[in-house]
Amino acid sequence: MRLGERRRHIAEVNLALCFPEHGERERATLLKDHFEALGIGLLTTGMAWWASDSRLQPMVKIEGLEHLQAAIKDGRGAILLSAHFADLEMSGRLLSLFHPFAVMYRPHENPVIEAAFRRNRELRFDAAISRGDVRQMIKTLKQNQAVWYAPDQSYSDPNSTLVPFFGVPASTNLGTSRLAKVSGAPVLPFFGYRLPGKQGYRLVIHPPVGSFPTDDTDSDTACINQIIEAAVREAPEQYFWIHRRFKNRPGLPGPY
Numbered sequence: 001m002r003l004g005e006r007r008r009h010i011a012e013v014n015l016a017l018c019f020p021e022h023g024e025r026e027r028a029t030l031l032k033d034h035f036e037a038l039g040i041g042l043l044t045t046g047m048a049w050w051a052s053d054s055r056l057q058p059m060v061k062i063e064g065l066e067h068l069q070a071a072i073k074d075g076r077g078a079i080l081l082s083a084h085f086a087d088l089e090m091s092g093r094l095l096s097l098f099h100p101f102a103v104m105y106r107p108h109e110n111p112v113i114e115a116a117f118r119r120n121r122e123l124r125f126d127a128a129i130s131r132g133d134v135r136q137m138i139k140t141l142k143q144n145q146a147v148w149y150a151p152d153q154s155y156s157d158p159n160s161t162l163v164p165f166f167g168v169p170a171s172t173n174l175g176t177s178r179l180a181k182v183s184g185a186p187v188l189p190f191f192g193y194r195l196p197g198k199q200g201y202r203l204v205i206h207p208p209v210g211s212f213p214t215d216d217t218d219s220d221t222a223c224i225n226q227i228i229e230a231a232v233r234e235a236p237e238q239y240f241w242i243h244r245r246f247k248n249r250p251g252l253p254g255p256y
Contacts, residue, residue: 001035018166033237041086064205077141084240091192101146177220
């Protein structure tokens with residue numbers, strides 16, 4: 001928090017946009033808690049990769065596993081709709097203790113870091129699918145597998161649209177609606193939270209999003225943002241606020 005001036009500024013701007021009802025002191029506390037969550041998430045990545053199943057099992061409480069099991073039993077695969085939280089590596093590993101799934105992710109620009117992340121994800125999950133490999137994701141879903149998918153980062157290509165996120169227009173990927181249409185797979189919101197102290201982690205799999213997808217892709221995408229926003233409000237300090245979620249919005253202060 002003290003050394004990463006630019007990322008701290010991005011988080012400050014994001015929190016001011018998303019929580020205008022909070023006073024400066026309250027947002028400052030949230031900012032501090034956020035960087036603490038990032039530090040914890042960084043340290044527990046090692047546990048997510050290398051700790052044994054027996055060590056991790058007592059640390060997790062899971063809700064709604066029956067929704068994922070029912071979706072796979074139905075034979076159409078499942079899109080595990082998620083978002084970028086500080087503990088996403090740990091949340092993914094913990095879910096793998098209960099049910100196999102593939103992950104769709106954005107490759108890292110640093111080839112050494114990318115190799116490490118990909119190797120460990122392929123070790124723990126059914127497959128690690130590059131974000132650009134939509135064909136492979138659809139194939140995986142049609143093979144009746146679950147795929148972890150997080151569309152909450154900013155997009156600026158033709159496959160995006162401006163829809164509200166915390167009431168602020170945000171360039172958002174249209175992929176969830178389109179993938180659901182093409183694959184026929186249900187969309188199950190899935191989020192993981194680190195609990196206070198030594199209580200461990202809470203994983204929540206929600207029922208399939210109802211009446212989804214529709215013929216209105218923009219409306220579908222706004223619905224997805226509302227689902228993610230509700231999840232973020234459960235533990236706002238754990239969301240990835242250092243990402244430039246509103247980078248295409250004009251008039252933001254400083255070097256956003």
